[in-house]
Amino acid sequence: MVKELFPEPDADAPDPERDLIDVLRLNLVPGLGPRTYQLLLERFGSPRGILEASVSQLQSVRNVGPRLAMSLVTHGTEAAAVQELERARSAGVSLHIRDTPTYPAGLCRIPDPPTLIYCKGTLVEADALAIGVVGSRHCTSYGRQQTNRLAQALARVGITVVSGLARGIDAEAHKGALEAGGRTIAVCATGLNTIYPPEHRELSEAITRQGCLITESPMDQTPKSGLFPQRNRIISxxxxxxxxxxxxxxxxxxxxxxxxxxxxRDVFAMPGRVDSEASLGCLDLIRDGATLIRDVDDVLNALGPLVAPVKRTPTETVRKPAELTLSDQERLILNLMSAESTPVDEVIRAANIEASRVLSTITVLEMKRLVRRLPGGFVVRS
Known part of the structure; x- marks a missing residue:
């Protein structure tokens, strides 16, 4: 009877805490990048399988030489991983493993996603509607003004602004989103116990209240030049x-x-003065095919349909970023339709407003290529 009430733990049952410790151990191994980690995962099946492999077995994997194989065996001990987890939790930092529900979906679709991300603040489903805003640390007053203007406009329509917490354009992008009351995410190159640059500590605290700081670096990682280009792939x-x-x-x-x-991903560039050194990189991008943008409408209209619909609120689902510029009435009518054909009469009844206003709104949505009319009095969301 006792065994029935309190069965023995299933050795094969998933153990999230155990999995997290194993991933942390690997994340603490110096020199183990995301692409090599993926090769190891394909060879040994799981983080636990990697940790239990011998040096000779590890060296059979492409990109794993003697030094990295020895590091995998000697670094990232269980004790070190437990200490790292305690440091993170005491600092209010959550950890998200790749291919788990709380991991950002967009990162799963890049060639070299981080194995693990540290997050201080909150990640929400609507953060899938995000635009990266980046630029020079040594920007002009024009650059600051335009960045703040664009970030505020993005935030007001419900776009999360992603940048790198650096001086100059990055900082202005975060500030603009915060000033508009929107969400912003700062992707850090350092660990979250080391805010860099140090003068952005107050800004980083404000970001955690209206978004989050994220990084793939261990908690106490200090600034190193190679980490900054690497974190840029997370921003994009x-x-x-x-x-x-x-x-x-x-x-x-x-x-x-x-x-x-x-x-x-789409690449946009805002033009600057043709004789300004600070704008030459942007002008080169525009010449080579990047989309020239002037304001938030240029950005949203250039973006195509989302890979997967994003639920912003319990009643609002976004399938195309251009939908974010709609009026309240347009958004209400649009969200009464789906990818399946819907009778116009049903939309009118559900909207609970005058039929003439519903019909005129459907016409506007059709002109914006967000819905299509079908024969027989049906409409469908494009």
Whole structure:
């Protein structure tokens, strides 16, 4: 009877805490990048399988040499992982493993997603509607003004602004979103116990109240030059597209644009003065095919349908970013339709407003290519 009431634990049952410790152990191994981790995962099946492999077995995997194989065996001990987890939790940081429900869906669709992300603040489903805004650390007053204006406009329509917490354009993008009362995500190169640059500590605290800080680096990771280009792939990976505002030809922001192209994300550039060194990188991008943008409407109208619909509220589902510019009435009518054909009479009844207003709104939505009329008095959401 006792065994029936209190059965023995199933050794094969999933153990999220155990899985998290195993992933943390691997994340603490120096030199183990996301692409090599993926190769190891394909070979050994699970983080636990990697940790239990011998040095010779590890070396049979492409990209794993003797030094990395020894690091996998000697670094990232269980004790170190437990300490790291305690540090994170005491700092109010949550951890999200790739391919779990709380991990950002956009990052799963890039070639080299982080194995694990640390998050301080909140990640919500609507953060799938995100635009990266990046540029030079040494920006002009024009760059600051345009960045703040665009970030505020993006935030007001419900777009999450993603940037890198750096000086200059990045900081202005975060500030603009915060000033508009919107959400913003700062992707950090350092660990979350080390805010960089240090003068942005107050800004980082404000971001955690209206979004979050995220990183793939361990809690106590200090600034290293190689980490900044690496984190740029996360900025673009979390975004539907990336806007560059004032990037010189040697600007690190151009790395973000290249990552966006590799990840099949849209690349936008705001033009500046043709004789300004600060704008030459953006002008080059426009010449080479990036979309020239002036305002939020240019950005949203250029974005295509989402990979998967995003539920912003219990009653509102977004399938195309251009829907965010709709009026309240247009949004109400649109959300009464689906990808299946719906009788117009049913839309009129559900809207509970005058039939003439519903019909005129459907016409407007049709002109915006968000709905289609079908024969027999039916409509369908495009």
């Amino acid at each position: 990976g979390m975004s539907l597209g990336v806007v560059l505002i004032e990037a010189g030809r040697s600007s690190g922001a151009l790395h973000t644009a290249r990552h966006a192209m590799e990840q099949n």
